[in-house]
Amino acid sequence: MFKKETLIKIGGTTPIVPLLPIGVLILLFTIAPLAAADPYLGGISLITANGTSGTVTGDLWFDAYPGFATSAQKTFTLPAYTDIEWARLYVDVYDGHMENNYRGNVTIDIDANGDNTYEIQKQETFDTAYSFPGLGGTGPVWLNDHLNRVTSDYLMWYDLTDEISGQTVNVQAATTKIDLSFDGRVKMITLVVAYNKDPCENCNVTHYWVAQGHDTDSYVTDEAGLPYTGNTTFDTSAVYTPGEANLTVLPLSSFNGNYTFNSDTEQLPWDNPHQGSYFQWQSWNVTDLISGNSYMTYGRNVTDTDRNYSGYFKVPLALLTVKDESLIYDFSDNTLGRAGICLFAYRDQASGLPPTVNNDPNNEFSTTEYNKIKYDDQSFQPDVTATEGKHAAHRFVFNVSCCSNVSNLDAINVTWNGKGYHDDPEADDGVNLYIWNGTGYETLATSNDEDEHILTGEKTTNLGNYINNDKVIVLAEQKYPDDGLGSHSTIETDYIKLVLKS
Incomplete structure (x- = not known):
C-alpha cells in the first residue's frame, strides 16, 4: 500500500546534468x-x-x-x-x-x-x-x-x-x-x-x-x-x-x-x-x-x-x-532471501550428468560472482572445467524456511538464464536444468546449443519432495564432460529465480 505522509513545504533535488548539445x-x-x-x-x-x-x-x-x-x-x-x-x-x-x-x-x-x-x-x-x-x-x-x-x-x-x-x-x-x-x-x-x-x-x-x-x-x-x-x-x-x-x-x-x-x-x-x-x-x-x-x-x-x-x-x-501472494526468491535484494545468508550458489565442476549427490559442486560464489547473477542483465558468471570427466555446473540452494508454507503451494517454478558449451566441436552443447527431489535430480528443462537460453521448469504435484530441510536445490549443468585433452566444458549463468506459487 502507498504510504502518504503529512505535507509541509517545498524541496529540491540532486545532481543536475549540464546542458547538452x-x-x-x-x-x-x-x-x-x-x-x-x-x-x-x-x-x-x-x-x-x-x-x-x-x-x-x-x-x-x-x-x-x-x-x-x-x-x-x-x-x-x-x-x-x-x-x-x-x-x-x-x-x-x-x-x-x-x-x-x-x-x-x-x-x-x-x-x-x-x-x-x-x-x-x-x-x-x-x-x-x-x-x-x-x-x-x-x-x-x-x-x-x-x-x-x-x-x-x-x-x-x-x-x-x-x-x-x-x-x-x-x-x-x-x-x-x-x-x-x-x-x-x-x-x-x-x-x-x-x-x-x-x-x-x-x-x-x-x-x-x-x-x-x-x-x-x-x-x-x-x-x-x-x-x-x-x-x-x-x-x-x-x-x-x-x-x-x-x-x-x-x-x-x-x-x-x-x-x-x-x-x-x-x-x-x-x-x-x-x-x-x-x-x-x-x-x-x-x-x-x-x-x-x-x-x-x-x-x-x-x-x-x-x-x-x-x-x-x-x-x-x-x-x-x-x-x-506467491513467494519469489532470487539473488538480488529485491525479493525474498539474501545471497550468502539463506540463498547460496556454488560453482566450478560436477561429476555425473547429473551428480548422484546434492552437494556437488561445493565452491561458493564470491560477492563479485553473486553480483553477476542478481539480475537478468547480460552479466554472466562463467566457469570452466579443469578435470577430465567433469561437467561445468552451477548449483543453487534456496533456504525457504523464512516464508514457505508447503501445504498452501500450488507449484514450484524455476527460471534459469544462461548458456553452456564445449570446446570440442563434436561434443554436445547446451545445459540441463535439474531440481532435487529428496533422493535424486529430476530434469526441469534443457537447451541443445551454445546460445543463451531462458530455461523454465515447474513441479505441481508432490511438492514436499522438492523442499528438503527447508531447502530447494537446483542444478544447471553443461552436457558434455571435460575430455582431459584440452577441450573443456563451460557454463555461464546470468540469472536464477525460484517461485513458490500459491
Whole structure:
C-alpha cells in the first residue's frame, strides 16, 4: 500500500546534468518509446520507461509538498527500510503563462542524510517559449535530460537512489526572477522511493510501477475537434498471484480528472482533495481490477459542469503497486532471501550428468560472482572445467524456511538464464536444468546449443519432495564432460529465480 505522509513545504533535488548539445538531447529523449499526447496543447504521455518498475520486499512510498510559493522547505520522513532500490525527486515550477517566455531561475538544495547540511545544491534556468501543436507549434520543450516545459509548467526530476542514507531528507527550493513577469511559484515537490525491508517481515514481494510524463487535457482540445484521453499501461502480467493493489495519480491542476483502470467505461470514484492550489493526489484500492496487462486512462471531466467542464487538467505521475501472494526468491535484494545468508550458489565442476549427490559442486560464489547473477542483465558468471570427466555446473540452494508454507503451494517454478558449451566441436552443447527431489535430480528443462537460453521448469504435484530441510536445490549443468585433452566444458549463468506459487 502507498504510504502518504503529512505535507509541509517545498524541496529540491540532486545532481543536475549540464546542458547538452542538441544532437545528444535528441538521442536521450528518444530512448523511451513515444506515445500519443494531447494533440492540441501538446504533452508527454505517462509511461514507465520514463519512470521505473521493479520489485521490492518493502513498498513504494511517496510524500509531497503541494505548493504554492516561490520559496519553501519540506522534510521527508521515510519509512524504515534496509536499502533503497530507487528514489526520485520531482519539482514543478509555474512560469505564469502557457506560451510566453517569462525567464527565471530556481535553486534547489538537498540534505539527503538528514544532518541539516545541504550537501547538494543545483540550479536550473527557465528560458524558453511554448507553442501549441494545435496551432502549428512544436509542443513540449526539453531543456535538458531532466527538465521539460509543457504549457505553463517546468517539470524537473532528480535521482536520489544513491544519495539517501537515512530516514530524513530535507529539501528546499527558491525561485528568482529574470523577467518581472515570471511567476516562479512552486506547484509541488514529490519524493518517490521504492525500498526493501527484511524479507521475512511479511513474506511478500511488491511489484511497483512509476509512470512518468507531463500530459495535459483542456476544453480547447475538445473545442478544436481533437478530443483526447490519455492512456498508460502497467505490465501486471509479471505478478504471479496478485494480492493487494493500489493506484495513485498526482495531478498538477486545480481540479481532478477522470480515470479508469482496466475498463473503458467504469470511472474510478474520486473526491477532488485539493492538497494544494494546483496539486493533488488521489488513491484507489484496485485489487479486484488487476488483470494480465493493466492500463489506466485519464483525462478532463467533460460530463458534469459542476466538475469543471471548461477546466484544464495536467498529470505528471501515476504509481501502481501490487503485492504478490506467491513467494519469489532470487539473488538480488529485491525479493525474498539474501545471497550468502539463506540463498547460496556454488560453482566450478560436477561429476555425473547429473551428480548422484546434492552437494556437488561445493565452491561458493564470491560477492563479485553473486553480483553477476542478481539480475537478468547480460552479466554472466562463467566457469570452466579443469578435470577430465567433469561437467561445468552451477548449483543453487534456496533456504525457504523464512516464508514457505508447503501445504498452501500450488507449484514450484524455476527460471534459469544462461548458456553452456564445449570446446570440442563434436561434443554436445547446451545445459540441463535439474531440481532435487529428496533422493535424486529430476530434469526441469534443457537447451541443445551454445546460445543463451531462458530455461523454465515447474513441479505441481508432490511438492514436499522438492523442499528438503527447508531447502530447494537446483542444478544447471553443461552436457558434455571435460575430455582431459584440452577441450573443456563451460557454463555461464546470468540469472536464477525460484517461485513458490500459491
